[in-house]
């Protein structure tokens with residue numbers, strides 16, 4: 001055996017046995033078992049043993065990307081998201097890409113469709129200047145594909161052109177996938193089935209935990225690929241836990257629904273050990289009849305010395321961004337992007353048009369000259385109480401103002417207005433330097449505001465060199481006088497008081513700190529309605545959103561917390577009529593199988609983030625829920641607030 005391997009964890013040594021035998025493998029382990037840690041060890045050792053081999057590593061969470069990039073920085077390692085990996089490997093095959101898209105668009109059984117009356121001719125994309133592109137939005141007519149199409153197209157390409165698999169296998173002798181459970185099944189199909197169409201050899205390793213598959217489009221588990229023969233995936237299991245104290249590990253073991261039972265690690269230096277002993281930790285189940293979470297936080301601050309200002313070590317986990325918007329102070333912006341009433345009515349009309357088509361109902365004629373208002377009147381949409389939706393909408397004076405902005409515009413224009421909260425709260429960072437990488441779904445207005453705020457923040461915290469690199473002012477600092485002007489300018493920008501977003505955009509532009517660029521100008525023209533709404537909001541509200549997305553508040557959604565760990569974790573269980581989650585049913589182990597499973601998994605993910613203290617808050621639990629909580633948390637730990 002290679003000598004250095006003897007210093008590695010036993011499971012990592014087993015992985016190298018698989019590698020020696022050219023077997024694809026899966027490292028499974030509960031939360032905190034150190035899978036990410038093992039992944040890093042594997043990458044390092046692979047690079048050390050194969051100095052000329054290229055290694056691809058795909059992962060999801062920012063935390064994991066950061067951890068991997070920080071710990072293994074090597075020219076032969078390529079860390080990326082799965083989407084970027086696929087795109088990087090197919091983008092040069094433009095001829096195949098074009099014919100694949102056209103074939104898929106002409107096939108009625110696929111989701112790829114180009115909005116044309118006739119079937120798509122083979123030369124449809126021949127004139128594209130930039131060829132097929134991959135961006136955060138979809139415009140198939142112009143050859144732009146997005147997320148969902150990328151998967152379908154890549155799957156088709158790898159299935160039909162074995163040379164593609166050969167090229168990727170030649171390029172990367174090792175491909176590792178972190179958090180495999182949330183990988184789309186198409187990706188696994190490409191890697192494990194289509195790759196076989198080429199004789200070339202490479203090795204694929206998966207890392208993850210089936211109990212932490214929390215996205216519906218993920219594969220969930222690799223059960224159909226696991227096995228003991230050479231062409232299957234060999235599963236190796238980690239059972240030790242290095243993150244959490246004993247009480248958390250015991251609770252987590254109860255929550256798991258598979259056969260993995262964790263035990264504290266035997267490693268005396270593990271983070272969950274103190275003087276050679278595993279820490280005990282604390283678990284509490286708090287409940288109240290009024291659902292007042294500030295009372296819960298006061299209780300924890302007063303009785304357990306929690307500090308909610310310490311956003312690095314103390315987190316309150318809520319199910320959705322919407323539940324956080326009020327607490328973190330960005331409600332107006334959230335409402336603009338997520339629940340605009342006029343765009344809601346427009347979407348209802350579009351849905352009705354689609355339904356009519358599907359059900360072969362008589363179509364309502366819409367002419368090119370029809371205004372939005374005329375179309376709304378033609379449809380006469382009603383709510384469940386048989387009241388006209390338009391009338392209900394116009395009862396509110398604010399809505400009247402919004403409606404008036406759009407009512408006389410052509411329907412053909414209004415129908416294209418698309419608002420999504422992803423454009424506001426997507427927390428994937430945009431790497432401005434890398435044009436090929438599809439980054440954040442944030443729109444160009446929000447990206448511009450982020451740029452302004454980053455400038456302000458860098459200056460405020462004294463990171464002057466980074467500030468000078470980031471600000472648009474950088475070219476003009478030729479002497480001390482110029483420096484002084486810059487200082488005055490940024491300082492006057494920092495005092496945003498009750499200025500609106502538009503005031504600050506103009507200020508930052510005038511003072512040369514962050515110039516209004518073409519992207520923003522273009523955004524204003526193309527998204528006039530949205531821009532007009534956002535520009536009126538106070539800039540200080542955007543600052544609160546910025547802090548939230550940068551992890552500087554105590555709040556996180558339950559999904560985004562995957563892969564992270566904190567000293568103190570407060571999990572808010574809200575039974576607010578979700579159709580996909582039901583916490584009562586989870587405690588009672590009843591209800592629809594898929595909802596139960598989804599809820600069990602998200603709860604498992606939340607509880608296992610804890611390095612020290614876990615508190616679960618449940619609003620108005622039934623006696624049965626209390627009984628179960630007593631069994632899980634212990635009588636003394638179930639406390640009314």
Ligand SMILES: Nc1ncnc2c1ncn2[C@@H]1O[C@H](COP(=O)(O)OP(=O)(O)OP(=O)(O)O)[C@@H](O)[C@H]1O
Nearest residue numbers: 030031032033034035036037209242243270271563
């Ligand atoms: N061999 C090791 N030696 C020292 N510390 C380790 C080791 N393995 C893991 N750790 C530490 O234990 C903690 C949990 O590890 P890690 O985050 O890799 O777990 P994970 O299995 O990826 O968890 P999750 O499934 O929750 O993402 C981390 O703080 C990590 O740094």
